[in-house]
Amino acid sequence: MTDSVIECRNLTHCYGERLIYKDLSFEVPRGRILGLLGKNGTGKTTTINILSGYLQPRAGQCLIFGEDIRTMRPETRARIALLIEGHVQYAFMTIEQIERFYARFYPRWNRDAYYGLMEMLKVAPRQRISRMSCGQRSQVALGLILAQNADLLVLDDFSMGLDPGYRRLFVEYLRDYAQSEEKTVFLTSHIIQDMEKLVDDCIIMDYGSILVQMPVGELLGTFRRYTFTPGADVTIPAGDGLYHPSVVNGRAELYSFDSPATIQGVLERAGIVCSDLRGETLNLEDAFIGLTGKY
Numbered sequence: 029m030t031d032s033v034i035e036c037r038n039l040t041h042c043y044g045e046r047l048i049y050k051d052l053s054f055e056v057p058r059g060r061i062l063g064l065l066g067k068n069g070t071g072k073t074t075t076i077n078i079l080s081g082y083l084q085p086r087a088g089q090c091l092i093f094g095e096d097i098r099t100m101r102p103e104t105r106a107r108i109a110l111l112i113e114g115h116v117q118y119a120f121m122t123i124e125q126i127e128r129f130y131a132r133f134y135p136r137w138n139r140d141a142y143y144g145l146m147e148m149l150k151v152a153p154r155q156r157i158s159r160m161s162c163g164q165r166s167q168v169a170l171g172l173i174l175a176q177n178a179d180l181l182v183l184d185d186f187s188m189g190l191d192p193g194y195r196r197l198f199v200e201y202l203r204d205y206a207q208s209e210e211k212t213v214f215l216t217s218h219i220i221q222d223m224e225k226l227v228d229d230c231i232i233m234d235y236g237s238i239l240v241q242m243p244v245g246e247l248l249g250t251f252r253r254y255t256f257t258p259g260a261d262v263t264i265p266a267g268d269g270l271y272h273p274s275v276v277n278g279r280a281e282l283y284s285f286d287s288p289a290t291i292q293g294v295l296e297r298a299g300i301v302c303s304d305l306r307g308e309t310l311n312l313e314d315a316f317i318g319l320t321g322k323y
């Protein structure tokens with residue numbers, strides 16, 4: 029019996045004839061916060077739409093709490109809170125009206141979690157959501173998500189439109205909330221500083237496949253940027269555990285999970301002698317760029 033809340037096996041998705049990815053498999057363990065990272069258009073929202081049951085993949089299977097999402101019982105679905113790119117439906121309602129409306133659908137509704145966040149909004153409680161700014165609407169959407177008191181939170185682009193102060197507040201709140209209540213969270217965001225503070229594990233997607241899935245601590249502890257002064261006319265080998273070699277301002281640069289001694293050996297076998305090889309560990313944003321390339 030596995031202790032994974034989400035299990036996706038061999039997902040393949042196409043829009044028309046266009047293949048987005050093939051055989052994507054991953055799991056989200058119970059009680060962990062997992063961040064899905066990838067460049068624009070790699071298929072993060074597509075994956076979340078498949079997980080939500082809005083999209084049917086061309087092939088593969090998706091289980092949440094051990095049930096196939098296509099045949100999931102309503103009681104199981106009620107354990108999942110879903111944020112789709114920060115949208116609030118029923119924006120003609122006010123903050124108070126929407127809280128009362130949502131509360132009727134969720135047996136474990138936690139009004140205090142919603143109003144705790146809404147108190148920080150600098151808007152009148154009777155203001156319609158449609159007349160709020162983009163970031164304020166996102167705040168309402170997040171309040172509605174937390175109040176559901178779900179066991180699994182799936183948040184697509186949760187930081188959309190939020191200012192730095194609110195983002196920090198929400199990231200700290202969500203971290204404590206997920207830890208103390210043993211929630212599982214699967215989320216995406218392009219604000220990698222937030223992801224670094226928030227997530228336990230990350231999946232980094234490239235076009236068509238997953239590059240890595242591992243705890244963030246392990247990624248930051250092992251993935252390094254290497255630099256050295258290249259001789260004239262050298263071609264730095266790619267592949268073989270070396271990511272995105274390039275020469276920037278006269279310094280050769282490459283990224284790798286391998287140790288300095290291994291890199292030195294790989295370079296020497298390629299005929300490159302470097303006496304000043306330097307390896308440095310990275311923050312999550314630099315590791316992301318090292319793995320996926322600048323463009």
Ligand SMILES: Nc1ncnc2c1ncn2[C@@H]1O[C@H](COP(=O)(O)OP(=O)(O)OP(=O)(O)O)[C@@H](O)[C@H]1O
Nearest residue numbers: 043044048066067068069070071072073074075218
């Ligand atoms: N309804 C659709 N019909 C056809 N192609 C689509 C559709 N939705 C998305 N795509 C294409 O599928 C690819 C993946 O899109 P998706 O929205 O999943 O990416 P994403 O990783 O969430 O991107 P972003 O970081 O920009 O939000 C993109 O190339 C996009 O153009």
